[in-house]
Amino acid sequence: MATETRTLHLTRLHLGPRSRTAHRDLRDAHLMHRRIMSLYPDQMSDGTRARAELGVLYRIERDRHATTVLIQSPLAPDTAALPADYLATPPQSRTLGPLLDWLTDGATVRYRIDATPTRAIATQDRRPDGKRKPGKRTPLFGADAVAWWDRQAHTAGLDPQLILDTPQTPATGNRDGHRVRHSLTRFEGIATITDTTALRAALTTGIGRGRAYGAGLLSLAPITG
Known part of the structure; x- marks a missing residue:
């Protein structure tokens, strides 16, 4: 691809x-x-x-x-x-390039990412066309945030053996008169690569929401020896 x-x-x-x-x-x-x-x-x-x-x-x-x-x-x-x-x-x-070429299923890596764990709260409100409006997104913290990252990591081709979560300074600002705010959590630890193709895609495009404001960049470092 x-x-x-x-x-x-x-x-x-x-x-x-x-x-x-x-x-x-x-x-x-x-x-x-x-x-x-x-x-x-x-x-x-x-x-x-x-x-x-x-x-x-x-x-x-x-x-x-x-x-x-x-x-x-x-x-x-x-x-x-x-x-x-x-x-x-x-x-x-x-x-x-050398890192992307090195990636191999079964290899062990250290990872780091600042992400914006969220979930949508269901709503009964509907649009004029009758379709239900999307639920308001709310940030996740603690065990809920860790579970969110575990799901995202597996989708991205990583099986985490260790997940450390540390809240970061929120990304806040103003865009066209509207307040911007993204709660950030840093996830880092050790993982095994399970799907090299999915992992290359995640490295290239980022993971999760808030990528315009400092979230989603996944960093990897090989563990050898």
Whole structure:
């Protein structure tokens, strides 16, 4: 399938601790989305459709010393388009071709993903055409979130042996006058690959909702020896 042969670039951006622009983007998920999309050719439709068409995924990682943005996409981002003080160090980039080629059913990997576990609450409300309206989505936490990820992982070709769940800073912001909010949970641990084709597709397209706002990027590292 096409996703197996696509080139994927992984770019690591260490944000400048004194950059006001970077701090502003970190406070508003929609501004961060727009900043990342500005690193790609301005030839696609605006908004989340452009992100999907370009295949851009990203994840924000914070620790006591630095904030890092990981960006994955088939096309390498033009990091020269970032403001002068936006980065603390030069960007780091590599292709994921060797990883995609290495994936094999039965292999063991470490994984990490920030995701937005949700479920739809059933409703009796109906549209003018008589069809039932989709239920309102509500975030999941704790054991419910872990069960959600276990289902998603199996669909993506992974059988988790270890699942660690850590709530992350929610992705919040404003888009066209509407409040954006996605609750994020980081799932990481160890898993066995059960379906290489499904896993390559999940790596390329992402998993779950909120992919325009820092969710859905699945990272893998082989466990050998």
